[in-house]
Amino acid sequence: MAYVLPVLSFHRRQLRLLLGIFYLHRILEADLYALGHTELLRGLVTRHRWHLFGHVLRASTDTPAQAAMTSYFAPSNEAKYAVSTKTALSVVLHRDLQFVGRSLLTTEALDVICTTAQDRGVWKCLTENTTTSLDHRSPQDPLTRI
Numbered sequence: 001m002a003y004v005l006p007v008l009s010f011h012r013r014q015l016r017l018l019l020g021i022f023y024l025h026r027i028l029e030a031d032l033y034a035l036g037h038t039e040l041l042r043g044l045v046t047r048h049r050w051h052l053f054g055h056v057l058r059a060s061t062d063t064p065a066q067a068a069m070t071s072y073f074a075p076s077n078e079a080k081y082a083v084s085t086k087t088a089l090s091v092v093l094h095r096d097l098q099f100v101g102r103s104l105l106t107t108e109a110l111d112v113i114c115t116t117a118q119d120r121g122v123w124k125c126l127t128e129n130t131t132t133s134l135d136h137r138s139p140q141d142p143l144t145r146i
Helices: 005-019 029-035 041-058 064-073 089-098 107-118 120-135
Strands: none
Touching (some): 005 029, 041 064, 041 120, 064 107, 107 120
């Protein structure tokens, strides 16, 4: 979470600069985004992440992205990838899915999500539900991230 806060702070600072709102003048975060005709960076990035994830899931099974997902979730005795567990894409997507009562921890869960993504209408509904659930969280929520 700590890596996200400077980005969000910078975004708000740039909005204040563009709108001519300086130090002594206070403005609520919601009002700042409304006045700037923009949205929270967190929501924007989350929505685009899910849009891209849907494209990857609908791609043919021989694409590198599909192969990487399959090998990541395949049971193995070998060491997993050396990435931070907080920022690994699979972990972030799993946390997002938990807000709508789903999971992304096993190959079976990945297969269910792949099947869901094949129907664009259902995928769009899932994406909207997930991102809406995430947008209504408190900014102080420990799962806040881009």
